[in-house]
Amino acid sequence: MMRVDSNDDDVSLFDAEEDASARKSRIKHPVASFFHLFFRVSAVLVYLLCEWLSSSFIAGMVAIILLLSCDFWTVKNITGRLMVGLRWWNQVDDDGKSQWVFESRKGRGRNPPSNSESRIFWLGLIICPIIWVILAFSTLISFKIKWLAVVLMGVVLQGANLYGYVRCKVGSRTSLKNMATSYLGQQFLKQTLSNQGDS
Template sequence: MMRQDSNEDEVSLFDAEDDEARKPKKSKIKHPLACFFHLFFRVSAVLAYLLCEVLSSSFIGCMVTIILLLSSDFWTVKNITGRLMVGLRWWNQVDEDGKSQWMFESRKGSETNPPSGSESRIFWLGLVVCPIIWVLFAFSTLFSFKIKWLAVVIMGVVLQGANLYGYVRCKVGARTSLRNVATNYLGRQFFKQAMAKPAES
């Protein structure tokens, strides 16, 4: 697993928006089209799943529509909106030995030109909430015995969960274990509480 920062010698994927970012912007949302499509495919897939049996009697048509929406969402979030809205990117590549490596990249110079706070909130809210919704759909499918929908729901959990996992790894660092991050956070919270109690008494 590797983490990369874009070098000045290499052609960066972020050059075009860096030039645009230097221009003064009136709106807090720098990429409204990216924000729209970040949520459009996700919300459309959820609505299609909820309304499919009401609007159509064809299970195959509904299944294909939902899977196309989920796939479009996966590709859009992984390749476009993550890069534009929060300056993060992840991918998998196979080296000459045939070993698979996960690559995580963050935009160089994000300290001088940070992503918009509004865009960042929209990105992370959509990225976290939708996989939770699909997990709830998975449980409801199992308990209501709608087994024919299980493949569609699992596809939703896997595709949206993969994007969530990839971007969380980008955010916390490729070399940092997510377990270590959670342990360190809980340890700091426990330490703060332990130190606060003697001060109050």
């Protein structure tokens, strides 16, 4: 009889571990995940298709800037906090000095972000600014100068969110330059040690 109870305990512990791993990979905030990608992808698609959809430059420009603004606000204020537990903002002190604040949720907490949401967040956050930079170069090469301001707006707004969240992830006190230098130094040391081991 005792043996049956212990098997039941083993099964329940095993199921709990499966439930925990399923919770890690499950998307907890599907609406936030959808809008994290919707505004970003829509802005790029409207830019690429606006000459075919409408002959009005002003209508295309306004639509793209509205989508980029909605994306900036949504990512900065909602999806970063919900999907990865990060947020950043600017506050003005009593002295009138502007101070940037970068925060990350400490530890695992009671509601840790899922791996799927984290992957969606970071892929969307990194890939779209790269697309806007490519579009900026293609705008310069193809001499579509009237679109340059719109493309630069995409680079600036999405680049600002990328910079803010990278600072949140790395830590507000750590300089990105120091982090990059440290990483390159570690890679050089590993390469040197592996070359010495081979010879």
